[in-house]
Amino acid sequence: MQNLNRVHLNGLRALESVARLGSLQAAAEELGVTIGAVSQQVIKAEAQLGRPVFARTPKGLVPVEGTGPLIARLAEGFQALSEAVAIGRQPDDTLLTVTVAPVFASRFILPRIDRFTARHPELRLRLDATARLADFSRDAVDVGIRIGRGEWPGVDAQLLLPQTVFPVCAPSLARGVKTPADLLKLPVLLDGQAMFSWDVWLEEAGLAGRKVKPRHVFSEASLCLEAAIAGQGVMLAWRLLALSAIRQKCLVRPFALEASTGMGHYLVTRTGARRPAKVKMFAAWLRAELDEAMADWAALDAPASDR
Template sequence: MKELNAIHLNGLRAVEAAGRLGSLAAAAEELAVTPGAVSQQIAKTEAQLGRILFERTSRGLVPTDFGRLFLTRLSSGFGELAEAVASARRRDESVLTISVAPVFAARWLVYRLNRFAERHPDIRLRIDATTRLVNLDTSDVDVGIRVGEGRWPGVKSELLLEQEVFPVCSPAMAENLREPADILKIPAVIDGHSMFSWEVWLREVGLSGAELGVRHTFNEASLVLDAAIAGQGVMLAWQTLAGFAVTEGSLVVPFGIRARTGYGHYFVSSPSRRESKATTAFKRWVRDEVEEGMRLLDLKAPRANFEPVPAKG
């Protein structure tokens, strides 16, 4: 272990993160520093080792032959260290750490936590609301819920709910909506960071290529939902975002037409870590809640049998 005295640990962490994640920016985000700081740490470590670990190319950092061998052992070593720390944090399996996006936490999860506590009074949840994809092998996160295609590298993913989108608006605004084309006559509120566009739904109803008049654009879906509730425009929402607002009446679904986005809600977890009883219980409860939420949404906003009129031309 004396060899470690000559090398700064922060430099080794920077090397390992950049090699594993493939970019200075990703490494900087994980280490909570700037890309420039990561670059400097890598350069210092190379100088201390007397070996070049990365080639600097137009495509970014590319490990040298020695760098690839070094990174394999370095990642293994840091993985062991991280697992040791995580195991200490996981000593109390009655505390379950859940990683979810802030919008899912605010618009779906928090409304239901009392029911989880009633079913599992012996399990305490710690909610990590973030969009950052944490390293599930080395963090203390037990399970995450993410939206995507389900093909994230290095994780085990299990489909929870296929994502469907549909317009929602205030009851007053819905009074002027009789058929899908009417949606083009009212203003829309937009999520500027959305993974999909209105075209997904417009195509479903035979209005592909049509444009809506945009009133406001936000960078967060939860704010768009609040704007729709306030009557500022129509929003393209999905089940877990708008379900509660629809069932309690602050929003309505003017057309019972839903379009699949190709994405879904997934449980994500470490493929190498044993699933605890608390994790299994949480996942089972979430599935039950999703099923009940969809039942209530279907009652409040039944699906319509809709056949789009073919475009003329």
């Protein structure tokens, strides 16, 4: 292997390509560089080898006598490298990479990931928890979960669950809330990344044009939820975000009223791509988990104001 330190790899590629294709021009087209660049690479490689590989003739470069074994080994070597790259680019059918917003990953997927493993022990999950929208044409991801209107370029989007929002707060704050207007007196916790505002719920509650009193703004919905659990204020939440906290009675819904944001949770895959088996298995598992979560939601106690 130490011999490879003596000659640049690009020079060896140039030697092999020129010998196989028979001309500088053909080699330049294959390598995606200029004829002059190939010529310089050949000259440098010959200097590093300490011997000429080609004779310069009016008809172009011709391999000199005795270079046959060198050219044959170069051809074998680059063919092996090409095959190695092809193997490296083959997808790992046991690894499923999911791009998902941090709040969805932490509040919904992570608490249930052991159930996915039990159902599909042959698969490993790699969660790319980021607010950045993955580029499916470039990033190494298999499937994504996004919140929005389902109109993203470059992906096929399948609606999983429409998004509706409603106020939640700690039980101690809910005691004095009898009507929706009472919420206007409470400090409000805002998710700075939310794609909706309190206006959507206030309008649904007959309070269009009224304003809430923001206390704190958080960069992530999970932080906002934790602050609400700590009794620091009221926030607008959605079902998958608040389900566990409401079920554990850390939060309550003062009112049953929910407002549609016009958005939803979507499963996204590369446009036009055939879904491999591992993606289909994940989609089926996710659908089953969502159905169970919505059944749990329907079985929750009535909102605080209805008791």
